Amino acid sequence: MRLRQILCVHRDRSLPPLPTKVDLVVVGAGVVGLAHAVEAHARGLSVLVVDAAPRPSGATVRRGGHVAVTTQASTALACALASRERWLKLGRDAGFGVRECGSVVVARHPDELAVLDDLVAARAGDAVALDGRSVAERTAVPDALGGVFLPLDLRVEPAAALTAVADWLGSHPQAHVAWGTAAQTFDAGSGCTLVRTARGEVVARRVVVAVGHDVGQLFWEVGATVERRRRQLLHVEPPTPGDPGAGARLTTGPVVVGPTTFLRDGAYAASRAVGVVQDRWRSTRPDVLEHDVHLTLCAQPDGSLVVGDGRMPAGPGRSEAVDHVLLREAAELLGVERLAVRSRWSAPELVRTAAAERDPFVVTEPLPGVRTVTVTDGLATTTALGLAPRVVDALF
Ligand SMILES: Cc1cc2nc3c(=O)[nH]c(=O)nc-3n(C[C@H](O)[C@H](O)[C@H](O)COP(=O)(O)OP(=O)(O)OC[C@H]3O[C@@H](n4cnc5c(N)ncnc54)[C@H](O)[C@@H]3O)c2cc1C
Incomplete structure (x- = not known):
C-alpha cells in the first residue's frame, strides 16, 4: 500500500500531539507493552506507546505482584531469570519499589513435602528447604510441616510500578506514552506501517501489539488461539x-x-509426587480442584x-x-479463625486453546513488521521483561 501523507487529527486539543513517525509503536501499556517499549528505548529507538485507557487499568494492575522466577520451566524460566534482572534495574531507573523478599512455598502434609524435595533437587541453590520452624520464623504460617524458600522471587506493586515506568519512559525525548488513545487499524506498507489511532495516525517502522485479553478485537485470528477467562x-x-x-513478618x-x-x-510438572497430592485433594478438598x-x-x-486466586465461573457475577x-x-x-474481606474483584486471565502448548507465549506476525505478543497462564509480570528482548531482536 502507498502511504499517504500523514495528517494528525487531534480531537482533544488539550493533549499533546502524537509524533508522526517513530521506530516502534507499542499498542497497550500493560506490563507486556511497557516491557517492549523500555527494551526498544534502551536500544536508542524512538517509541510511541498508546493505550486506550486513561490510566493503567488492565490485567496487570489487578493482581498481587508476585514475580515467581524459580518455579518456571524451559523458555518461561529463561525469560523469568532475564526479567528479574530487568525489574531490579527498572526499579532503580524509574524509582519504584522492587522487593527482593523471595517467596516461601508451604507444605502441610508429607506428600506436599515430597514435591518440594523434588523442586530443591531440580533447582539446586535457588530453592532452599525449610523445616516447619524455619517457615514460622520467616512467615506468619504457624504450623507448616516444612517448605521451601525461593530467594530469587520478587514483589512489585503493579499499579505503582506501571505508572512509574510509563512516566519515566515518557520523560525521555525519544519516547512518548499516550493514554486514552486506542489503536484502531494497521496498514502495512513497504518497510513501515500506518497505525490509525483515535487521536490520529502514526507511521512506524515496526509495531508491537500487547493488548492482553483484547487481542481478538484487533486480530481475530490471534484471539482464537487464546481463551478468555476471569x-x-x-x-x-x-x-x-x-x-x-x-504481622510484621507478613x-x-x-x-x-x-x-x-x-x-x-x-517446575513441578516433573515431580511424580504431584499426582499423589492431587489424588488426596480429590477426596479431601475437591473444591480446591x-x-x-x-x-x-x-x-x-x-x-x-491480597489473596489470590480462583477461577470465576462463566457468567457476569463473582x-x-x-x-x-x-x-x-x-x-x-x-x-x-477468619479473615475480614476489604474488597473483592476479578481479573482477566488468558489460557492457550491448544492445551498441548506448554509455552505461555503467543507471538504472531499478522502483518509484515507487526507482532502481537500475548502472555498466557498468569505469567506476564514474571516473564515479559525477559521476553521483550527476544521479540525486539526479531523485529529490528
Ligand atoms: C488473578 C491473577 C493473578 C495473577 N498473578 C500474577 C503473578 O503473580 N505473576 C505474574 O507474573 N502474572 C500474574 N498474572 C498475570 C498478569 O497479571 C497478566 O498476565 C498480565 O497483567 C497481562 O499483561 P498485558 O500487558 O498482556 O495486559 P494488560 O495489563 O491487560 O494490558 C493491556 C493494555 O492494552 C490496552 N488496550 C486494549 N486494547 C487497546 C487498543 N485497541 N488500543 C490501545 N490500547 C489497548 C488496555 O487498556 C490495557 O491497558 C495474574 C493474572 C491474574 C488474572
Missing part, C-alpha cells in the same frame, strides 16, 4: 495471628504460596493481604463458593 481475588484486613511478630517477609501452585507452575485455586498471599504495606474456598484456605494457612 479469576477472583480478595483484599483482606490485616490478619490477627496469635503470635504478635507474625508485611516485610516473603510472598506466601500454598501447595496449590504445584498444579500450575512448570473444582475452582482451580492458586493460593498466594501478597502483603500490602499496611499489613492487609462466585461466593470461590471466595469461600479462598478465605478458608488462607485462614487455615495463617492459623487464624
